[in-house]
Amino acid sequence: MTIGFYPGSFDPFTVGHLEIVKKASDLFDKVYVGIGINPDKKRHFDTEEMKKAIEKSVKEYHLDNVEVIIYDNLTSDKVKELKADYIIRGIRNNIDYNSEETLAQINYELTNGIDTLYLRAGKYGYVSSSFVRNLMSFKKRSYDYLPIPVGELVRDGKYKL
Ligand code: ADP
Numbered sequence: 001m002t003i004g005f006y007p008g009s010f011d012p013f014t015v016g017h018l019e020i021v022k023k024a025s026d027l028f029d030k031v032y033v034g035i036g037i038n039p040d041k042k043r044h045f046d047t048e049e050m051k052k053a054i055e056k057s058v059k060e061y062h063l064d065n066v067e068v069i070i071y072d073n074l075t076s077d078k079v080k081e082l083k084a085d086y087i088i089r090g091i092r093n094n095i096d097y098n099s100e101e102t103l104a105q106i107n108y109e110l111t112n113g114i115d116t117l118y119l120r121a122g123k124y125g126y127v128s129s130s131f132v133r134n135l136m137s138f139k140k141r142s143y144d145y146l147p148i149p150v151g152e153l154v155r156d157g158k159y160k161l
Contacts, residue, residue, distance in 0.1 A: 004028035004117070005084035007075045010035050012045050012150050012159075013054045014132055016124035018061075020090040023119050025063040032082055033058075037072040044133060045159050050150070057147035076110035087114060092121040092128075137161050 004024050010017060010033070024031045033054055035047050051068050058066045071078045079087055087107055089100050097118075104116035127145050135142040136154060143151040153159060 001029040002027075002086075003030045003032070003082060003084040004086050004088045005032045005034060005075075005079045005082055006088040007034040007036050007071075007078070008089075009038070009041065009043075009129065010050055010054065011041075011043055011129050012132060012146060012153070013050060013057065014124070014127050014129060014145050014150070015147060016090065016092075016121055016127040016145075018057055018147050019122060019124055020088065020119050021058060021063065021066060022061060024088050025058075025066050027117075028086075029065060031063075031066045031088070032084065033066060033068045034075075034078060035068070035070045036075060037070065044161055045153060049153055049158055053147070053149040053153055056149035060148070074110070076107045076114075079107070079114050080111055084114070087116040089116055089118055090121050091118045092125040096121075133161060 006021060006024055008017065021031065021033060035051060037047060047070050051070055054068045091097055091100060100118065108115055132142045132145050142154055146154065
């Protein structure tokens, strides 16, 4: 059984993240989407609420082999704990590539050889969580860039900017 681990902040989870999860779900027998808790990073959406919204989003597309988890340890430790074969990351452009490559090398080193599989962002390559939060801060429409259950969190004011 092949297992993929897709870690991220997902603050919020966007249509771009969902595209990566769909592709990963096709490629692996099992995919864990991991919302990483980083005490140094201010969160704008509650992790438990985002977890539920991601679960609903993947259910809508019948991605039955996807499980959403929250983790607060190192990605390299979590990937070993999950016995995953690959870490999955999305690449939008060369800026992503440069930072992802450093992270991938660190994780490869700390896990004794678990590699990172990059998936192309494709049509939503211009979408990012910070772009969505920026729209929200100006009270602009952000739903187009969010799966419906995540858009509902925005509609219900369940965030802190
Ligand atoms: P992190 O803080 O760990 O970078 P993010 O939630 O910002 O977490 O992103 C998680 C992963 O998803 C990263 O690999 C990022 O490059 C990728 N990603 C972000 N936005 C998109 C998008 N629009 N399309 C594809 N991949 C994306």
